[in-house]
Amino acid sequence: xxxxxxxxxxxxxxxxxxxxxxGDVSRATGISQTKLRYWERKGYIESKQGKNQNRxxxxxxxxxxxxxxxxxxxxxxxxxxxxxxxxxxxxxxLVRKIIFDRFEDVATYDGHQAINLGPFDENKxxxxxxxxxxxxxxxxxxxxxxxxx
Numbered sequence: 001x002x003x004x005x006x007x008x009x010x011x012x013x014x015x016x017x018x019x020x021x022x023g024d025v026s027r028a029t030g031i032s033q034t035k036l037r038y039w040e041r042k043g044y045i046e047s048k049q050g051k052n053q054n055r056x057x058x059x060x061x062x063x064x065x066x067x068x069x070x071x072x073x074x075x076x077x078x079x080x081x082x083x084x085x086x087x088x089x090x091x092x093x094l095v096r097k098i099i100f101d102r103f104e105d106v107a108t109y110d111g112h113q114a115i116n117l118g119p120f121d122e123n124k125x126x127x128x129x130x131x132x133x134x135x136x137x138x139x140x141x142x143x144x145x146x147x148x149x
Contacts, residue, residue, distance in 0.1 A: 019048060019056035029066045036065060044068060044082035064089050102128075109140060119144065 026033045039045045040055070045065050047055035057065075064085050071081030104116040109131045120126040126141045 019058055020062065022047075022055045022057070025057045025062050025065060028062060029069055031065055031069050039065065039068065039078075039082070042078070042082075044078070044085075060089065060092075063092070109142070114140075 020028075022033050022036060025031070025036060036045065040047060045057070045061050045068070047057045047061065049055050067085035067088050068078070068081045071084050072078065076084065102117040104118045104127075107114045107116050107129065109129055112131050112133055114129045114131040117128040117130060120128045120141055124146065125144050127144050129140045129142055131138050131140050
């Protein structure tokens with residue numbers, strides 16, 4: 001992947017640089033606008049709002065709101081549901097960071113799609129691939145094409 005493009009994409013994803021309105025979040029999650037406003041007042045979710053502008057929620061907040069809803073549906077209190085959703089959100093941030101730090105390219109390995117996650121260690125003589133099979137993903141170490149013979 002082009003290094004400049006990868007860097008810009010990582011910035012956009014890191015900052016959740018796309019937003020949607022309250023109605024969009026409500027429709028996507030099935031949560032009423034009233035509940036979303038209440039959750040925001042309580043500090044469980046947050047929006048960006050300029051002077052005389054409508055609320056704008058990041059994609060990350062949409063996911064968090066939906067997770068809160070799922071935990072509420074399982075019988076948790078709002079406070080506990082929000083806490084659990086925040087914990088899950090933190091895990092997703094870590095996974096996103098790992099993927100964007102390591103993603104090099106998409107490849108084929110033994111006829112299966114694979115993600116090239118770059119050098120395995122500081123020696124850079126092996127590349128780490130995540131190979132996607134129908135029944136799951138497996139990691140494979142492959143000799144680097146740059147490896148000296």
